[in-house]
Amino acid sequence: MVILVDFDGTCVTHEFPNVGEEIGAAPILKELVKNGHKIVLFTMRCDHDFTPQGNQPENDYPASTYLTDAVNWFKKHNISLHGLNTNPGQEKWTSSPKAYGDLIIDDTALGCPLLYDKKISSRPFVNWAEVHNILQERKIL
Secondary structure (H helix, E strand, C coil): CEEEECCECCCECCCCCCCCCECCHHHHHHHHHHCCCEEEECCCCCEECCCCCCCCCHHHCCCEEHHHHHHHHHHHCCCCCCEECCCCCHHHCCCCCCCCCCEEECCCCCCCCEECCCCCCCCCEECHHHHHHHHHHCCCC
């Protein structure tokens, strides 16, 4: 199974442009990979070396390593990624830019279990204990 996984608010709390606090994603993502599932990081984060156009001040658009920061989080936790914002090989059967996956885990997905803990984050984030229960109920884990 290919599982698309968002980053901010899903793997960590919302702290963009920084990497947020741990919320329990790593052990469950590791378990998914151990069970043969493929993880595609599905995020709006990107790395860029932006050159301003016209009269835009350069410091309004600094170069970034936001995507690299997220990828490094996965490396730090020894979680292998199958792809970044795309499912490798899907260009063989579609020209759609939308990443293909069998399941999406994203804090903005309707029905995704969330925690609302203002002590940890001002925005809700994925409740990984409940996600783990759902994955077990569906026999994904």
